[in-house]
Amino acid sequence: MTEGETPLKRSLALRIRARGPLSLAEYMAAALGDPVYGYYLTRDPLGVAGDFTTAPEISQMFGEVVGLWLADQASTLPRGAPVVEFGPGRGTMMADARRAAPALRERPLWFVETSTVLRAAQARAVPEARWIDSLHALPEGPMVLVANEYLDALPIRQYLADGSAWREVQVGLGQPCDDGSAPLVFGLSGPLRGVESGAGPPVEGAWVEVSAAADAAIDETARRIAAYGGAALYIDYGFRATERPAGPTLQALQAHRRADPLASPGEADLTWLPDFDALAARVRDVPGATAYLAPQGAFLAEMGIGQRAAALAAARPKEAHAIADALERLTMAAAMGSRFKVLAILPADAAHPPGFAGSPTPGSGQDETAIAGTDASVPGRSFGGPRE
Numbered sequence: 087m088t089e090g091e092t093p094l095k096r097s098l099a100l101r102i103r104a105r106g107p108l109s110l111a112e113y114m115a116a117a118l119g120d121p122v123y124g125y126y127l128t129r130d131p132l133g134v135a136g137d138f139t140t141a142p143e144i145s146q147m148f149g150e151v152v153g154l155w156l157a158d159q160a161s162t163l164p165r166g167a168p169v170v171e172f173g174p175g176r177g178t179m180m181a182d183a184r185r186a187a188p189a190l191r192e193r194p195l196w197f198v199e200t201s202t203v204l205r206a207a208q209a210r211a212v213p214e215a216r217w218i219d220s221l222h223a224l225p226e227g228p229m230v231l232v233a234n235e236y237l238d239a240l241p242i243r244q245y246l247a248d249g250s251a252w253r254e255v256q257v258g259l260g261q262p263c264d265d266g267s268a269p270l271v272f273g274l275s276g277p278l279r280g281v282e283s284g285a286g287p288p289v290e291g292a293w294v295e296v297s298a299a300a301d302a303a304i305d306e307t308a309r310r311i312a313a314y315g316g317a318a319l320y321i322d323y324g325f326r327a328t329e330r331p332a333g334p335t336l337q338a339l340q341a342h343r344r345a346d347p348l349a350s351p352g353e354a355d356l357t358w359l360p361d362f363d364a365l366a367a368r369v370r371d372v373p374g375a376t377a378y379l380a381p382q383g384a385f386l387a388e389m390g391i392g393q394r395a396a397a398l399a400a401a402r403p404k405e406a407h408a409i410a411d412a413l414e415r416l417t418m419a420a421a422m423g424s425r426f427k428v429l430a431i432l433p434a435d436a437a438h439p440p441g442f443a444g445s446p447t448p449g450s451g452q453d454e455t456a457i458a459g460t461d462a463s464v465p466g467r468s469f470g471g472p473r474e
């Protein structure tokens with residue numbers, strides 16, 4: 087077995103020998119979601135000892151502020167309307183949200199999670215949670231939904247243009263090593279007649295990433311909210327149309343460092359950057375649904391994270407430094423404040439939601455790219471006491 091050879095790599099190599107190269111989506115689905123060897127099914131990847139740290143794991147303030155937004159949106163919904171979370175990780179965000187916003191605790195709570203390891207952590211953090219495999223398992227009706235760093239864990243297909251045609255990125259086998267095993271390598275399909283809509287002409291260097299799973303989650307969320315009411319927040323590291331990266335965004339992370347995405351499938355996290363303007367456009371294509379966008383820093387600031395940090399620091403003076411650091415990491419443009427985006431999905435006739443002051447009311451004809459900065463001095467609402 088060559089260095090970095092994993093059981094999953096051997097089984098993928100057999101699959102490629104038998105049936106030819108995999109699409110990137112097939113590779114990612116196996117690397118992240120294989121029921122036995124998949125990355126998310128074999129470990130808790132979060133935190134200092136893991137491969138990456140997420141906003142809820144940085145500070146309780148993140149989940150608390152998100153909880154206030156959800157409770158505010160849920161306040162007009164019927165009593166039985168549930169709270170739903172996609173990819174809850176350790177359950178930290180929902181535990182913090184429910185402590186800060188007790189009204190959320192009166193509603194049914196559904197988690198959508200594939201990992202048995204993380205389901206166990208979620209059950210410890212929020213004993214009242216129950217699990218479903220997808221939104222389709224929930225009866226039709228209003229809901230509030232939240233997902234942090236979920237979309238970027240879903241498989242994508244990747245297309246590159248060579249100047250005359252689009253080609254799909256595939257995962258195949260390279261030259262065999264001395265022991266007969268062959269490394270996984272990226273390759274390109276033959277020229278394609280067309281790719282997904284919106285890809286444009288195959289100008290040299292153009293690229294597109296398409297996640298059928300992410301699109302389906304957004305479409306189903308928007309359809310339900312348009313039909314029955316409610317609200318959703320999708321938060322992720324991603325880009326606006328004006329910030330589109332020069333090249334494709336797939337990356338692997340292992341122990342907080344960049345890794346080779348093909349070196350050890352099942353052992354490294356694979357992520358990509360969603361295009362938030364494309365997601366918002368999908369929402370607005372659903373009759374009766376609308377979308378708002380904000381950088382994470384602006385959203386958190388407007389929702390009062392600055393006041394929350396001050397209250398926490400006053401209650402726990404010894405932690406004041408750590409609280410200030412966390413506030414900075416979550417809100418400042420140079421940290422997560424502008425790279426992470428917040429997409430809200432609401433019924434088209436709903437009032438302009440809090441947290442999105444810089445996002446014009448869709449259809450108002452204002453400049454859609456004019457979004458608020460990340461100045462943490464934006465006034466917000468104060469709330470709650472410190473965690474006991």
Ligand code: SAH
Nearest residue numbers: 126140173174175198199200201234235239
């Ligand atoms: N929201 C958490 C965890 C983010 S990591 C936080 O912010 O800390 C991504 C989460 O999505 C994990 O819980 C992972 O197990 C889950 N996940 C990944 N792919 C999934 C899928 N296809 N269906 C449901 N959950 C998935």
